[in-house]
Amino acid sequence: MTDSRRLAVVIGFTQTLAWATTYYAPAVLIGPVSASMGVSSTALLGGYSWSLLVAGLCSPRIGSLIDRAGGRGVLASGSVVMSAGLALMAALPTLLGWYLAWTVIGAGMALGLYDAAFATIGRLLGGQARSCIVGATLLAGFASTVGWPMGAWLIHLFGWRTTLLVYVAIQMLVNLPLILTLIPRAPPLPPPVPGAAVTNVGGFPPGMRLAFWLLLIFFSVRQGISAVVSVHVLTLLHGIGLTAAAAVGVAALIGPSQVGGRVLEWVFARWLNPVSTSWVGAALLPLGVVGLLFGGPAAGFAIAYGMSNGILTISRGTLPLHLFGPAGYATRLGKLALPQLIAQAISPTLFAPVI
Numbered sequence: 401m402t403d404s405r406r407l408a409v410v411i412g413f414t415q416t417l418a419w420a421t422t423y424y425a426p427a428v429l430i431g432p433v434s435a436s437m438g439v440s441s442t443a444l445l446g447g448y449s450w451s452l453l454v455a456g457l458c459s460p461r462i463g464s465l466i467d468r469a470g471g472r473g474v475l476a477s478g479s480v481v482m483s484a485g486l487a488l489m490a491a492l493p494t495l496l497g498w499y500l501a502w503t504v505i506g507a508g509m510a511l512g513l514y515d516a517a518f519a520t521i522g523r524l525l526g527g528q529a530r531s532c533i534v535g536a537t538l539l540a541g542f543a544s545t546v547g548w549p550m551g552a553w554l555i556h557l558f559g560w561r562t563t564l565l566v567y568v569a570i571q572m573l574v575n576l577p578l579i580l581t582l583i584p585r586a587p588p589l590p591p592p593v594p595g596a597a598v599t600n601v602g603g604f605p606p607g608m609r610l611a612f613w614l615l616l617i618f619f620s621v622r623q624g625i626s627a628v629v630s631v632h633v634l635t636l637l638h639g640i641g642l643t644a645a646a647a648v649g650v651a652a653l654i655g656p657s658q659v660g661g662r663v664l665e666w667v668f669a670r671w672l673n674p675v676s677t678s679w680v681g682a683a684l685l686p687l688g689v690v691g692l693l694f695g696g697p698a699a700g701f702a703i704a705y706g707m708s709n710g711i712l713t714i715s716r717g718t719l720p721l722h723l724f725g726p727a728g729y730a731t732r733l734g735k736l737a738l739p740q741l742i743a744q745a746i747s748p749t750l751f752a753p754v755i
Contacts (some may be wrong), residue, residue, distance in 0.1 A: 403584075404525060404528070404531065404532045405532075405535065406582065407521065407524065407525075407532055407536075407582075407583065407584075408521075408531070408532045408533075408534075408535030408536045408539070409535070409539065410578055410579070410582045410583060411475075411517050411520070411521065411532075411536040411540075411583070412535060412536040412537070412538065412539025412540050413539060413578070414475070414479075414574075414575045414578050414579060415513070415514065415517055415536060415537075415539070415540035415543070416539060416540045416542055416543045416546055417543075417546075417570050417571070417574060417575055418478070418479070418482065418512050418513060418543075418571070418575060419513060419540060419543035419544075419547065420543045420544070420546045420547025420550065420551075421482070421486065421547065421567035421570055421571060422482050422485075422486075422505055422508070422509055422513070422567075423509065423513065423543075424543060424544050424547040424548060424551075425547065425551060425567070426444070426445070426448045427544075427547075427548055427551075428547075428548055428551035428552050428555060429551070429555075429560055429563075429564075430444045430445065432555055432559070432560040433493075433498070433560055436493065436560065437493060437494065437495065437498075439495050439498075443495060444495075444498060445631075445748075446499075447495075447498045447499045447501075447502040448502060449745040449746070449748070449749065450499060450502055450503065450506065450745070451502035451503065451505050451506030451509065452506065452509075452741045452742070452744050452745035453506070453741065453742060453745045454502075454503055454506030454507055454510070455506045455507070455509045455510040455513075455737075455741050456510075456737060456738045456739070456740070456741030456742045456745070457738065458506070458507050458510035458511070459510045459515055459733075459734040459735075459737035459738050459741065460731070460734040460735050460737075460738055461734065462474060462510050462511055462515075462516060462519075462734055463515070463516075463519055463730045463731045463732070463733050463734020463735065463737070464730070464731045464734060465730075466516065466519040466520060466523055466586075466730035466734075467519075467523065467728060467729070467730040467731045469586070470520070470523050470524070470585055470586025470587075471516060471517070471519055471520025471521075471523055471524075471583075471586065471730070472520065472579060472580070472583045472584070472585055472586070474511050474512075474516050474520070475511070475512055475516055475517065475520055475579045475583065476576055476579045476580055477511050477512075478508050478509070478510075478511030478512020478513070478516060479508075479512055479571045479572065479575045479576040479579060480508075480571075480572070480576065481504060481505075481507055481508030481511055481512070482504075482505055482508030482509065482511075482512055482571055483508075483567075483568045483571040483572050484504055484508070485501045485502065485503075485504030485505030485506075485507075485508055486501070486505065486564045486565075486567050486568045486571070487564070487565070487568050488500060488501040488504055489501035489502075489505075489564055490561040490562075490564040490565055490568075493561065510737075514537075514540075514713070514716070514717070515716075515733050515734065515736075515737040517536060518533055518716070518717035518733055519729065519730030519733045519734070520583065520586075520730075521533055521536065521717070522717070522721055522726055522729040522730060522733075523586045523726075523729070523730055524584065524586055526726040527721070527725070527726050529717075529718075529721055529726070530669065530674065530718045530721065530722075531669065533714060533717040533718055534662065534665055534666045534669060534714055534718070535666070537662055537710075537713055537714050537717070538659070538662045538663065538666060541655075541658055541659040541662050541710060541713075542659065544655055545655055551563060554566055608723065608724055611723055611724075612720075612723075612724065612732065615719065615720065615723070615736065616735070616736055616739055618682070619712075619716060619736060619740050620739040620740050620742075620743045621743070622682075622685075622712060623740040623741075623743045623744050624743035624744065624746075624747035625685070625747070626709055626744070627743065627744040627745075627747045627748050628747050628748055628751050628755075629705065630748075631748040632748065632751075632752070632755050633647075633651045633654070634647045634648065634651060635755055636755065637650055637651060637698055639755075640692065640698060642698060646698075650698045650699050650701075650702045651702065653699055653702040653703055653706060654702050654705060654706040654709075655706065656706070657702065657703045657704075657705070657706025657707045657709075657710065658706045658707070658709050658710035658713070659710060660703075660706070660707055660710065661681070661684075661706065661707035661708065661709065661710025661711040662710040662711070662713070662714060664707070664711070665677050665710070665711050665714050673722060674715060674718040674719045674721075674722040674723075675719065675722065675723075677711055677714070677715065677718075678711070678712065678715040678719050680711060681707075681708050681710075681711030681712040681715055682708070682712070683708075684704045684705070684707050684708035684711070685704065685705055685708040687704055688700060688701040688702075688703075688704030688705050688708070689701065691704070716733075716736070716740075717733070720732050720733060720736065
């Protein structure tokens with residue numbers, strides 16, 4: 401196995417577990433926690449949204465840190481901080497404890513989820529990072545598939561607080577050793593070249609600043625849409641006439657379709673550059689909506705939307721690298737992550753009255 405493939409497998413596997421035990425945890429936790437604490441699910445969802453805001457605020461500094469020092473230590477710190485937040489949540493079963501825990505977990509997610517992982521790959525592999533990013537996201541596409549059933553099973557057997565401690569063990573006994581032993585240290589940065597087009601970390605080649613801002617707006621809008629659909633998908637599908645059972649069945653197509661989109665990106669990567677695949681990913685969602693408006697099946701929308709998400713998850717890592725180059729790549733990802741995470745945090749609540 402080549403070093404690039406080994407890195408893709410390690411990051412893909414650890415990202416699967418990291419996402420399953422943090423980002424996807426509220427889907428199985430909120431019901432039992434609400435019943436245990438006697439607190440509304442809306443109040444609990446507020447803590448989760450707050451964690452995304454915290455992650456967004458932390459991301460730019462973390463990107464700069466990875467550019468300077470590499471990402472192995474950052475990803476390892478992410479496992480430790482996420483574990484601390486999960487342990488705090490189990491130890492303080494109150495609403496205040498819930499919000500404190502999600503504050504810590506939010507900082508951990510900024511250190512340990514996709515943006516930091518992509519930045520780590522880019523720092524190690526430079527312009528050759530695309531195939532590794534695609535491979536890692538292909539594996540991590542199964543995070544919800546692993547996380548939701550695992551969480552539901554553990555809660556059924558042991559309760560939600562013990563489930564959180566199992567998540568801590570996964571982070572500390574599985575992810576942390578893998579990161580520390582199998583992700584290499586980043587080489588030192590080369591000395592700056594006098595007169596180079598990019599003269600500071602996170603700078604832009606000539607004429608590309610507008611492209612960065614357009615990219616920031618596009619990904620922020622898409623992340624906001626994705627957050628709305630993720631939270632309200634069953635309500636939306638019921639609103640177009642599906643029964644509860646049919647809505648669940650259609651929604652279940654989204655996850656496999658995301659993986660399918662990533663497989664297609666991997667298959668066609670040798671022929672299409674990241675700009676072309678991003679065009680495809682961007683077009684699939686509106687095409688799915690137009691299909692619904694003209695009487696097409698809801699399953700067609702779910703498949704198009706899922707594939708779009710799968711492709712654009714990869715584009716978040718590969719498109720900035722392709723457009724702006726490897727110098728300052730991690731810093732740019734951190735800057736791009738801030739508005740995306742804010743959009744994810746506020747959009748489900750903002751659009752709930754409309755829905």
